[in-house]
Amino acid sequence: MDHVISIKNLNKTFANGVMALKNVSLDVNSGEILALLGPNGAGKTTLISIACGLTYASSGQVFIAGYDIRKDYKAARRLVGLVPQEIALERYENVLDTVHFSRGLFGLPPDNALVEKTLRLLSLWDKRESSLRALSGGMKRRVLIAKALVHEPTIIFLDEPSAGVDVELRKEMWDVIKGLRDQGATVVLTTHYIEEAEELADRIAIIDKGAISLIEQKDQLIKQMGxxxxxxxxxxxxxxxxxxxxxxxxxxxxxxxxxxxxxxxxxxxxxxxxxxxxxxxxxxxxxxxxxxxxxxxxxxxxxxxxxxx
Ligand SMILES: Nc1ncnc2c1ncn2[C@@H]1O[C@H](COP(=O)(O)OP(=O)(O)OP(=O)(O)O)[C@@H](O)[C@H]1O
Ligand SMILES: [Mg+2]
Structure with missing residues (x-):
């Protein structure tokens, strides 16, 4: 099996002594959607932050398409798109500029057609001139998705993509996520909406108190445990x-x-x-x-x- 993400024996203890991850190992197959489910504080965001190189693990390793996230940070990071859980946007910028800027961060040349395609995909094209502070929470979250996609990553982490997004737009977003998978991307998403995992995931991992308690094909899980x-x-x-x-x-x-x-x-x-x-x-x-x-x-x-x- 082709493991595009390989997480090996990750431990994370924060400075305040909280053990957020305990010996987590996880392989993600190329082209799958893996849903990471777990209660508040289980360690989902910590795991994603380490996999994307934003936080260091206390011990253990992460390989992205074979690149070590610490030693080969640039090569690994270029392949990864991250939609963070926390919304942090430049309030006074407009949608178009912020999305262009995100692509530039990866040293890539401007691509107007790609930015337009991405904004249209997320129903944001009409809002392209809006300043970010004037957008609703759901729109801001979609801007985060646009920013994560605009350097054409093949591995996409979405940390609670539908928090604050209404039911109708959530369905639209599900189609976007399925579309990414259909184009060959690998997707790891965290969610508190079980129906989201049910709708999207090929496999489901359950994380609780910093440890993976189960990882299983979704259909198999429902068949076995249902x-x-x-x-x-x-x-x-x-x-x-x-x-x-x-x-x-x-x-x-x-x-x-x-x-x-x-x-x-x-x-x-x-x-x-x-x-x-x-x-x-x-x-x-x-x-x-x-x-x-x-x-x-x-x-x-x-x-x-x-x-x-
Ligand atoms: N920077 C930090 N310093 C200290 N403790 C932290 C820090 N970040 C997270 N934690 C703690 O680590 C644990 C895991 O947090 P994390 O944010 O990864 O959980 P989560 O599964 O993403 O939760 P949620 O569903 O609420 O987003 C929690 O106990 C949290 O309080
Ligand atoms: Mg979280």
């Missing part, structure tokens, strides 16, 4: 679970009008039949039965819960 929820709506409220159903993972809803049975994918084939058989033997009067797959959000929460001390 499950089916079967809602049994009752004609009469039920206060407790019938004795012969207690061996299953079942609960009564708060309004007592339904029974919910959660079936792990692993056991699905044999268990559902047995459950329905036992359900039939109870004296419950059933109004309706509906089924629902577990969402990635539920999977994510259960993984984090499981790992709590």
């Amino acid at each position: 499950g089916k929820k079967i809602h049994i709506d009752l004609t009469e409220p039920c206060s407790s679970i019938p004795a012969n159903l207690q061996k299953y993972d079942t609960h009564v809803t708060r309004d007592k009008k339904s029974l919910v049975y959660v079936c792990d994918t692993k056991y699905r084939e044999k268990e559902i039949g047995l459950f329905l058989n036992d359900l039939h033997k109870t004296n419950l009067n059933i109004r309706d039965i509906t089924t629902k797959e577990k969402t990635l959000e539920e999977i994510f929460m259960s993984i984090i819960e499981e790992r709590k001390p």
Whole structure:
């Protein structure tokens, strides 16, 4: 496998003693979208900052297309586009100038056509003359994306790209990110929106308290960890679970009008039949039965819960 980003045994302890990363190793495949999920303070931004050469690790190494981010900083950095989590823009500059400037920072000649294409891609062309301070938060975030793309990087880190971006524009941005991948770029993104990871990611890494707790193909993760929820709506409220159903993972809803049975994918084939058989033997009067797959959000929460001390 062609690993375009290779992170090896990274540790980061800040001056105040906070251990933000603990022996993190991670390989990113060429052309994939990897979503980095984790609660606040998990270490996502620290990891991205080290991978982009903005912060030094306490120990460990990062290779970008084979270049060591510390020893071959310039070569590695040229390949990388970073959309930072914090919005820091020159308030009095306009959109067009700031995007041109970002390209210049890499020693590249001006390219009006590319800047126009990038701004149009992000629905910012009409705002090109606007001063940055006059833009909304969502527009500022898209300016950050334009700035990150304008030196034509092949590896793009997006740290919470859709924070503060409304639902409609978020969907537009998802198309932009998918478009980058379709053109061959490798994308690493952090997000708190599980549906964003569900929509975009090829693989998902979960980071918690500075350590990677899981990395898996998204589809595989949903298949392995997901499950089916079967809602049994009752004609009469039920206060407790019938004795012969207690061996299953079942609960009564708060309004007592339904029974919910959660079936792990692993056991699905044999268990559902047995459950329905036992359900039939109870004296419950059933109004309706509906089924629902577990969402990635539920999977994510259960993984984090499981790992709590
Ligand atoms: N410059 C710093 N000095 C000291 N501690 C820091 C510094 N930057 C981050 N930290 C700490 O390191 C830990 C990881 O922070 P980081 O910003 O990487 O988390 P994150 O996963 O990006 O969180 P969020 O989802 O809130 O963006 C936190 O405990 C944070 O307080
Ligand atoms: Mg962060």
